[in-house]
Amino acid sequence: xxxxxQSSRYLVKRTxxxxxxxxxxxxxxxxxxxxxxxxxxxxxxxxxxxDVKMKEKGDIPEGYSVSREKxxxxxxxxxxxxxxxxxxxxxxxxxxxxxxxxxxYFGEGSWLTVV
Amino acid sequence: xxxxxxxxxxxxxxxxxVNITCSHNNIATNDYITWYQQFPSQxxxxxxxxxxxxxxNEVASLFIPADRKSSTLSLPRVSLSDTAVYYCLVGDPRxxxxxxxxxxxxxxxxxxxxxxP
Numbered sequence: 001x002x003x004x005x006q007s008s009r010y011l012v013k014r015t016x017x018x019x020x021x022x023x024x025x026x027x028x029x030x031x032x033x034x035x036x037x038x039x040x041x042x043x044x045x046x047x048x049x050x051d052v053k054m055k056e057k058g059d060i061p062e063g064y065s066v067s068r069e070k071x072x073x074x075x076x077x078x079x080x081x082x083x084x085x086x087x088x089x090x091x092x093x094x095x096x097x098x099x100x101x102x103x104x105y106f107g108e109g110s111w112l113t114v115v
Numbered sequence: 116x117x118x119x120x121x122x123x124x125x126x127x128x129x130x131x132x133v134n135i136t137c138s139h140n141n142i143a144t145n146d147y148i149t150w151y152q153q154f155p156s157q158x159x160x161x162x163x164x165x166x167x168x169x170x171x172n173e174v175a176s177l178f179i180p181a182d183r184k185s186s187t188l189s190l191p192r193v194s195l196s197d198t199a200v201y202y203c204l205v206g207d208p209r210x211x212x213x214x215x216x217x218x219x220x221x222x223x224x225x226x227x228x229x230x231x232p
Contacts, residue, residue, distance in 0.1 A: 004158075035222070042202075043159070043222035090158050103149065106158025 003027070004107040006091050012113045019078040021110050023091030032074035033092040033104065034058075034066060043090065049074055081114045088112075119203045124227040133190045135226050137203030140184050148179060148186045151202040153225070159202060163188070193230045200225040 007022035025032065033048040035058075045058030047066040055066050063085060067075040074093075078085055091107040120138040127133045139148070147166050151159035163170055165177040165186070176189040190197060202225040 040224070042224040045222075092158070103161040103164060104151075104159075106160070109156065109158050111156075 006107040006110045008110050010111045013081050017081050019081050021076040023074045025093040029093035029095045031094045034076045035090045036087040083114050086114045119223045121203050121226045126229050133193050135188045138185045139205040142183050146205050149204045150188045153200045198230045200227050
């Protein structure tokens with residue numbers, strides 16, 4: 001089975017801190033994603049990456065950056081955490097399967113509280 | 116990317132068949148329809164994916180009419196453990212490999228299914 005592992009399940013950080021959320025997938029997938037999920041807003045795409053060192057902005061990239069130095073690892077960075085970034089963050093990965101399409105595999109989520 | 120519309124919530128009882136319909140009027144030729152299930156405090160999990168007609172797996176069936184402007188997820192004989200949020204997504208999961216448009220799928224608000232005893 002595909003496994004997407006997020007390093008931290010629950011975090012509490014102070015306003016202004018730099019926050020790193022790490023994600024590792026073990027299926028050699030090319031695509032990786034970071035979403036955030038908030039009540040009433042569903043899942044919103046922050047950034048995605050389709051190759052090492054490649055990244056694309058999603059719908060809400062402001063206040064975030066990402067890093068993909070290795071194929072299996074995709075990091076989300078909050079340069080200066082703010083209270084409105086309190087949320088559940090979901091990492092996901094998928095592979096390109098040509099005409100068969102693909103599916104996205106999600107991690108368990110990281111609950112971040114910024115105080 | 117095609118926008119989807121699905122009911123915000125549905126109630127059912129154990130043992131019943133549940134059908135959740137999703138509208139996607141501006142679906143594109145290359146778009147697939149994918150459904151995910153999400154339990155509280157967990158990431159979404161893939162249920163089923165289809166392009167046209169009917170797809171069935173061990174978990175659910177997906178019905179897609181000829182015009183592909185809607186789709187229906189069918190869950191046979193639901194149990195309490197099927198209580199979850201169900202998301203319908205429409206998009207081209209293949210994208211254009213290496214272009215930056217690979218598999219960018221947009222989630223809507225989903226349908227919260229509550230199964231009662």
